[in-house]
Amino acid sequence: MLRFIYSFGLAVTLLALVVSNGADRKESSEPWVVAVPIIRNGQPSGSGVYLRSGLIITAAHLTATDAKMGVHIAGMALPATVVDQGSFEDIDLTLL
Numbered sequence: 001m002l003r004f005i006y007s008f009g010l011a012v013t014l015l016a017l018v019v020s021n022g023a024d025r026k027e028s029s030e031p032w033v034v035a036v037p038i039i040r041n042g043q044p045s046g047s048g049v050y051l052r053s054g055l056i057i058t059a060a061h062l063t064a065t066d067a068k069m070g071v072h073i074a075g076m077a078l079p080a081t082v083v084d085q086g087s088f089e090d091i092d093l094t095l096l
Helices: 002-024
Strands: 034-040 043-052 055-058 069-073 076-080
Touching: 034 055, 034 076
Parallel strands: none
Antiparallel strands: 034 043, 034 069, 043 055, 069 076
16 A cells, blocks of 8 residues: 555656646747656666756666766756655656
């Protein structure tokens, strides 16, 4: 039951972030999903999806709360912090 509550809460949070960001876009109705390279301890780890300024969703197995995380956006390497992370076995999602 706890696993379901956690999954549901994470999904609702992510959906709310995406919907609220869409309401802020006034210039264009073009898609805004962008792939972002994920860096873990200085090494390429995979990719994620840029949701809005400061938020990226990726797979949990690509990240670690105790690792030095970063992303590449617009040709710049930027530090990243794990905001919320599921487990690989249950919810393979992380919000950076």
